[in-house]
Amino acid sequence: MSERKLSLPDWVVMGRIGTPFGVKGWVRVHTYSEALDSLSHYAEWGLGKEGQYQRYALVDWQIQGGGLVAALAGVTDRTQAEFLRGLEVVIPRSELPALEPDEFYWSDLVGMSVRNEAGEALGTVGELLETGAHPVLVVRAGEVERLIPFVAPVLQEVRLAEGVIRVDWGLDY
Structure with missing residues (x-):
């Protein structure tokens, strides 16, 4: 140790x-x-x-x-x-095993910026939760915390190289 x-x-x-x-x-x-x-x-x-x-x-x-x-x-x-x-x-x-081109480890997503389809910043991924039904992104922007389902059709795109996750989610959800 x-x-x-x-x-x-x-x-x-x-x-x-x-x-x-x-x-x-x-x-x-x-x-x-x-x-x-x-x-x-x-x-x-x-x-x-x-x-x-x-x-x-x-x-x-x-x-x-x-x-x-x-x-x-x-x-x-x-x-x-x-x-x-x-x-x-x-x-x-x-x-760890080699990943396929569209695969990633959850820990790679922590710290990534989350934006909606309108280009609005929703915050930064603090962690992912496994709820049983599907994973959930915990996205924080200051004092605001959003729980965003990490599943299609909400999840639109993960761009690891750019550090951005795009989701179909509104600022007021």
């Missing part, structure tokens, strides 16, 4: 640590990928926030109650697991 500032986009946020699972240091993991076991393919995870991550070796994992639970090296009791709650799980971009 070494702590250092890691440079995004060298790392991709792939999930978040949830509540402890049991008394032996296991944690629930909320994955941001389609497959619940996707994080189990990586021997080492970075855990932290805002670019400050510690590396943890994945010791064991299982699918439990419709979600992923994991044991990490050095986390041996429930109290230690509780301290990890809410931390991002990051994986080196170099270890």
